[in-house]
Amino acid sequence: MKLVSHSAEETKRLGAALAACLQPGDVVVLNGDLGAGKTQFVQGVAEALGVTGEVTSPTFNILLTYDCASGVLNHFDLYRLESAEDLDDIGYWEVLEGGGVSFIEWGDKFPSEMPDDYLEVAITSGTDGVRSIKAQPHSTRAQELCACWGQVAEERA
């Protein structure tokens, strides 16, 4: 599935549309260059899930976790992680399997460490704030999630 965003706000709204479809345990992997809009997207998700307070980039923390109405939002950024072994130190697998919803920026740095079941979202920058957003499901549940997201985004467009 392909979507287009023309502004940071629109990317946040697309995140909010996806949030409406999330179920406990869902994992979304966000790929795209520096500044593509991955964190903006998660900020839209967080707002829609009722996270209060600021959602910042987890570039230095690797993982930031927020409480929200539906449980827990886990926000990973693997950009600065040097090796896959370091994932153990942050309890990566336990967190993913802990029943919250999880977003992983820069997942494509560690392809072997992606779970069996996830929705991949790739953001590509164009000119003048345009971003193309491509969603690729990697499981039956992710197909469902992707279809729901497309429907909600269309309804709200």
Ligand SMILES: Nc1ncnc2c1ncn2[C@@H]1O[C@H](COP(=O)(O)OP(=O)(O)OP(=O)(O)O)[C@@H](O)[C@H]1O
């Ligand atoms: N259509 C758009 N969608 C998202 N962000 C946009 C868009 N147009 C412009 N921007 C700007 O691009 C920047 C995106 O920053 P953001 O931190 O979300 O990127 P990122 O992909 O998380 O980068 P990093 O890999 O460094 O974590 C913001 O400054 C935002 O205002």
Ligand SMILES: [Mg+2]
């Ligand atoms: Mg980011």
